Amino acid sequence: MKQLNGPPTVFYEPNFISEEEEKRLVESIYAAPKPKWQQLSRRRLQNWGGLPHPKGMIAESIPDWLMKYVSLLNNLHLFGDKKANHVLVNEYLPGQGIMPHTDGPLFHPVITTISLGSHTVLNFYDRLDSDEVDAEDSQLSSVKQRQKKLSVLLEPRSLLVVKDDLYHKHLHSIDELKSDEISELIVNPGDRQLGEVMHRQTRISLTIRHVPRTSKVPIFLSRKS
Numbered sequence: 001m002k003q004l005n006g007p008p009t010v011f012y013e014p015n016f017i018s019e020e021e022e023k024r025l026v027e028s029i030y031a032a033p034k035p036k037w038q039q040l041s042r043r044r045l046q047n048w049g050g051l052p053h054p055k056g057m058i059a060e061s062i063p064d065w066l067m068k069y070v071s072l073l074n075n076l077h078l079f080g081d082k083k084a085n086h087v088l089v090n091e092y093l094p095g096q097g098i099m100p101h102t103d104g105p106l107f108h109p110v111i112t113t114i115s116l117g118s119h120t121v122l123n124f125y126d127r128l129d130s131d132e133v134d135a136e137d138s139q140l141s142s143v144k145q146r147q148k149k150l151s152v153l154l155e156p157r158s159l160l161v162v163k164d165d166l167y168h169k170h171l172h173s174i175d176e177l178k179s180d181e182i183s184e185l186i187v188n189p190g191d192r193q194l195g196e197v198m199h200r201q202t203r204i205s206l207t208i209r210h211v212p213r214t215s216k217v218p219i220f221l222s223r224k225s
């Protein structure tokens with residue numbers, strides 16, 4: 001996997017999956033029952049594998065069409081001696097994004113992301129001493145004063161792996177834009193020219209992680225479903 005021209009703890013692999021695989025994944029995600037979607041104010045998401053919670057995640061099995069990719073990453077030993085057991089699906093329409101945040105203590109500090117349908121640009125910021133890191137999925141309001149440190153162009157079908165320092169000491173975000181301009185901050189522009197503008201389409205991301213605290217469903221609960 002390619003190491004980027006930035007901190008040593010970010011890896012990027014273009015065309016990690018094929019167009020056919022991308023198409024199948026998108027179809028399966030949109031075939032999920034409607035209540036599987038959780039609508040946020042400016043994007044929507046699906047949780048697979050359970051709902052991460054400070055008290056532990058009640059593990060649910062991940063369907064085969066998705067488990068295929070979880071196993072693929074596990075077999076690459078990307079999570080050290082851990083195995084990924086959770087997939088967060090985020091859908092972003094053009095103009096949608098995610099505020100600067102850290103993924104917090106609910107996850108083992110390796111984030112792997114497969115992008116589908118569109119490119120986007122993921123930004124990283126230094127964490128300030130005043131930032132509360134231990135807050136769950138801490139969203140920070142003082143965004144405006146924050147300087148972007150680097151950005152990564154995430155192309156459709158690519159895999160991104162972020163870990164260790166970049167996980168703990170930085171925040172990440174996606175700007176709420178309909179298009180992105182190739183800037184000097186992008187560490188992997190490929191053969192794109194500075195100033196080139198890329199228009200976003202609907203993007204779906206699969207964030208595949210290991211949730212350390214899990215518990216089994218109590219028998220009386222599993223019977224009810």
Ligand SMILES: O=C(O)CCC(=O)C(=O)O
Nearest residue numbers: 088090098103113205207
């Ligand atoms: O969509 C992405 O690539 C990033 C998602 C993310 O940062 C998150 O859900 O915590």
Ligand SMILES: [Fe+2]
Nearest residue numbers: 101102103172
């Ligand atoms: Fe995140």
